[in-house]
Amino acid sequence: MARLASTVAGTPHSGIREMLALARAVPDVLNLGVGDPNFVTPSHIIEAAAQAARDGFTKYPPSEGFASLRQLLAAKVKTRNGLDVTEEHVVVTSGGTGGLFTSLLVLADPGDEILLPDPGWANYPPMAHVLSARPVFYPLDPGRGWAPDLDALASRVTARSKVIVLTSPGNPTGGVHHAEDLTGVLELARRRDIWVISDESYDEIVFEGTHVSAAALGDADRVLTVFTLSKTYAMTGWRLGYVVAPPAVAASLGKAQEPVVGSTSSIAQKAGEAALTGPQDCVREMCDAYRTRRDLAAAVLDGADVGYVRPRGAFYLMVDVSAAGDSVTFARTLLEREHVSVVPGSAFGPNGEGWVRVSLCIDPDVLSEGLRRLAHVVAGCSRDRLTSAGTLD
Ligand code: PLP
Numbered sequence: 001m002a003r004l005a006s007t008v009a010g011t012p013h014s015g016i017r018e019m020l021a022l023a024r025a026v027p028d029v030l031n032l033g034v035g036d037p038n039f040v041t042p043s044h045i046i047e048a049a050a051q052a053a054r055d056g057f058t059k060y061p062p063s064e065g066f067a068s069l070r071q072l073l074a075a076k077v078k079t080r081n082g083l084d085v086t087e088e089h090v091v092v093t094s095g096g097t098g099g100l101f102t103s104l105l106v107l108a109d110p111g112d113e114i115l116l117p118d119p120g121w122a123n124y125p126p127m128a129h130v131l132s133a134r135p136v137f138y139p140l141d142p143g144r145g146w147a148p149d150l151d152a153l154a155s156r157v158t159a160r161s162k163v164i165v166l167t168s169p170g171n172p173t174g175g176v177h178h179a180e181d182l183t184g185v186l187e188l189a190r191r192r193d194i195w196v197i198s199d200e201s202y203d204e205i206v207f208e209g210t211h212v213s214a215a216a217l218g219d220a221d222r223v224l225t226v227f228t229l230s231k232t233y234a235m236t237g238w239r240l241g242y243v244v245a246p247p248a249v250a251a252s253l254g255k256a257q258e259p260v261v262g263s264t265s266s267i268a269q270k271a272g273e274a275a276l277t278g279p280q281d282c283v284r285e286m287c288d289a290y291r292t293r294r295d296l297a298a299a300v301l302d303g304a305d306v307g308y309v310r311p312r313g314a315f316y317l318m319v320d321v322s323a324a325g326d327s328v329t330f331a332r333t334l335l336e337r338e339h340v341s342v343v344p345g346s347a348f349g350p351n352g353e354g355w356v357r358v359s360l361c362i363d364p365d366v367l368s369e370g371l372r373r374l375a376h377v378v379a380g381c382s383r384d385r386l387t388s389a390g391t392l393d
Contacts, residue, residue, distance in 0.1 A: 011129040014122035016343050019331060023341035030370040032358045033341045035171065035316070039234040039289075041271075042282045048274030049238075049267050061266040064254030065092025065242070069269045072276045073227075073242050081203060082216035083225065088247040091254050092264050092272075096201040096228030096241040101127050102260065103224045103243055104163065106252045107195050108133040112162035115153065119146075119318070119345055119352030121171045121199070134160070139351045142309050142318070146175030150184040157188065163195045164188070166214055169202040172348045172357035173318055174294075174311020179212045186219045196223045201241075202314040204232040204283050207291040209312065221246050224253075231315070232283055233275045238268040290315045293360040293367055300368050304375030315360040318345065319374065322354030324381030331356055333381065338373035 016033065023029045064070070070087035077083040077090075093099035100123075108114055110132035116124045118137035128135040138153040140146040153164070166185060168177035189196050198214040215223040228241035243253055257263065294310075297317055301308050307320030319342075321330045327344035334340050334356075345352030358374075360367065 007130050007132060011126045014126065014347060016122050016347050019341060019343050019347070022332070022335060026335060026339050026341070028339055029335070030340045030366050030373070032362065032367065032370045032374075033343045034359050034361055036236050037231065037234040037286065037315070037361050038363065039286055041233060041235050041238070042275075042278070044278045045233060045235070045271050045274050048278075049271035052267050052270030057266045057270050059266065061263045061269060062254075063258045063263045064250070065090070065264060066266070066269050066273075069273050070242075072273055073244075076276055077213075077225075077227070077244050081200070081211075081213040081225075083213055083220065083244055085244055089244050089250050091243050091245070091250050091257070092269060093241045093243055093253075093257065094261050094264050095230055095236075095239040096199065096226050097123065098239070098257070098261060098264070099226040099228070099241040099243040100124070100197065100199060102253050102256050103197050103226060103245075104128070104131055104133070105256050105260070106249065107197075107224070108162050111160065113158060113160045115156060115161060115164040115194075116349070117148065117165060117167050117170065118350060119172055119348030119355070120165070120167055122347050124165060133162070136161070137349050137351065140170070140173060140175065142355075145312060146170055146173035146309060146318075147177060147181045148185060150181065150188070153185065154188055157192050157194070161192060161194050163197055165197045165199060167199040167201075168214075169206060169211065169311075169313030171202070171314055172316045172343070172345070172352065173309065174314045174316050175309070176206055176209065176211060176312040179217060182212060182214045183217055186214060186217060186223075189222055190219055194222075198223055198225045200225055201228045202231050203227060205287050205290055205315060206313040207287070207294060207311070211313065215244070224249060229272055229275055234286065235271070235275065238265070238271060240264060240268045240272045290360050293362075293364055296364055296368055297358065297360065297371055300371040301375065304372070304379070306375045306378050317358045317360060318352075318355045319358055320354065321356050321378055321381075324378050327353055327356055330377070330381065334374060334377050338377055340370045340373045342374065
């Protein structure tokens, strides 16, 4: 076989996939690793999609998305995110993933450095690799709810820095950034003339306080904000996201999509219109369910004296397993001994080491039983380590 392109061939798979593959081989596994809502897309959205297909929305849509949907999205970000925009600022993308990749494609040249949160979403570094750009991690601070460490971020900026990626609410952290931290990042970006991509895929899943959009704080001319309907409306399979950017950048995003995906599914776009114009109780109900599961998880972990950072949004929880050794060994041990699957924190960057990610997208009974077993293994591993340390003495 002829040689494949080195960029993709040399890009490592995300550690999440590896763990999911191992978990699939365990028939009675309790899977606390999934990042896909266990809710079905609300029926009025499904109905609207079927109707759209019957009505003939089966042709190529424009590369930037239907104007009707872009207008609705502009209205949504105006009222819910405080961004003063029109449809000219909005481009419909293939999920948040497509929005992020196209944004990086438009902003980063080969060799440019992209500053990524650590721990952060596992798909960011492969995106940088595929574009021949260099991922550079900046640490989030678990002691401050996984807020960005601004001094550490500033120290990593070089003449090649092109983009800072912010994620709030965060995956895997569940951290929701405060306005002061976002302002600090924006000031740094302005001083060093760097773009900001603000990944706000979980903007509607916030448990306490409010979600602040970075671009609402100023400097909107250097911020590209990525949103998706995947999490808000349990629509992960529909592949529908959008980017809000200065109009000239938005035009480039539309152009950049043409050779990559052409455009986003016309039927999914019509479903998106129904999601935005239909009843919004489903959004609140799902968010409430994730909050209840967060509280349940916290109660189990508190009862077992296992450390974690209390998430304020998204649907993940980072559990401290540092007493039990490295996160990959811990996750494998947990799977083998207790048939519980979690994602090792190291899959999200070096600063995720010592933690594992637990998902709140699952049945509450499975969640609490899985965490009870996890706590059991943490206690057992810590004892083993203490014993072996004692033996060495
Ligand atoms: N950004 C973050 C932080 C995510 O966690 C995800 C999905 O898990 C995405 C973006 C992409 O979402 P999608 O492509 O499903 O819209």
